[in-house]
Amino acid sequence: MIIELAKNYGFCFGVKRAIKKAEQIKDAATIGPLIHNNEEILRLQKDFNVKTLEDINALSSEKKAIIRTHGITKQDLEKLRQTDIEIFDATCPFVTKPQQICERMSNEGYDVVIFGDENHPEVKGVKSYVSTRAYVVLDKKELENIKLPNKIAVVSQTTKKPEHFMEIVNFLMLKVKEVRVFNTICDATFKNQDAIKELSEKSDIVIVVGGKNSANTKQLFLIAKTHCKDSYLIETEAELKEEWFLDKKYCGISAGASTPDWIVKKVIAKIESFAD
Template sequence: MKIELAENYGFCFGVKRAIKKAEQIKNAATIGPLIHNNEEIMRLKKKFNVKTLNDVKELSDEKRAIIRTHGITKQDLENLKQKEIEIFDATCPFVTKPQQICEKMSKDGYEVVIFGDENHPEVKGVKSYVSTKAYVVLDKKELENINFSNKIAVVSQTTKKVKDFMEIVNFLILKVREVRVFNTICDATFKNQEAIAKLSQKSDIVIIVGGKNSSNTKQLFLIAKNYCSESYLIETKNELDRSWFQNKKLCGISAGASTPDWIIQEVVNEIRSFNIE
């Protein structure tokens, strides 16, 4: 059986930046999980004493705080600044961008539509910068019964599909007089999605490696599943089942933006150890 990695996969710029920052700072607490990968968070805790707190309220005698890659709310940031603690901002620049857009556009009188998951920390942070009305949606149907003002700005969660984002945009253009559109989908996310779509179409089995609470990883899995019915989402090599690979000729592999190379390599090595012919 042949194993082929997607053309683009794994750590994105923002995650690499955050991991490097955490390793350099050491002995710190992150506000929320730094990234959506439990194995890497455990490595940072064991090797660099970087612990994870759920929110700002859990800070006690910590001297250093790291803001997670997904960012935090505007109010949490203000509360953090009031504490006597050294702050290191590891918010991905691609996440900071929609925060800034929402703040500016709402100040200019625009209501804001955010395409994304309302419960996702990135979206919560972005929404907190809106001073007018904010609407968080995952489907254009959620917009049908809303009476918008004449001015709407639209942004997206960084890990969403461009195709789905455009459905939201096209709906609003037909309904609202003035629509300002900001494509805030991360370029790395787009490239990873394109790559797995291409690879899964020719694969007999696809393995997606990454945190099961990671939005971009779940998107990769859904794309793969659309083209290859035998697609699996795993966090570590321990979840692999040898029987999955019987009578398969090509195994495609991709990984979420928060998945480190060492975990991907462990998965590849484990699959090779099965000696599937």
């Protein structure tokens, strides 16, 4: 069986940066998981004493707080600043961007549409910078019954698909005189998505490695599944099942933007062991 890695996969710039920071800072606490990958979070805790707190209220005797890649809310950041805790910002710059845009747009009097999942920490953080009205939507239908103002700004969760973002924009264009569109979708996501599409078209089995709560990993899995029905989403090599690979000739592998390479390597080693 041929095993091939997608041309682009795994850690994005923001995640690499956050992990490096956490490793350097050490003995710190993150508010919520630093990245969406349980294995990596455990490694950081074990090797660098970086622990994960549920939320800002769980902070007690910590000296150093690391802000997760997805960012935190403006309100939480303000609370944090009122403590004596040293703050290290590992918010991905591609997430800081929509936060800044939202703040600026509100200051300029624009209501803001955020295309994304309202329960995602990134979106919660971004939304918290809107001081005018914020509408978090996943589908244009959610905008249909809203009385929209004459001008509106629109941003996207970084991991969303551009085509879906366009649908929101196209809907708004017909309803609102001025739509200020900020394409805040991240390039890394595109690249991993393009690569998994290409790879899954020629594969008869695809393994996507990544956190099951990670939006971008789920997206990769969805694309893989569209082009190769025998696609599987796993968090670690322990989930691999030998029978999946019976009679398979071409195994494509990709990994979410928060998946470290050492996990991918373990997955490949285990798949190779099946072939023995």
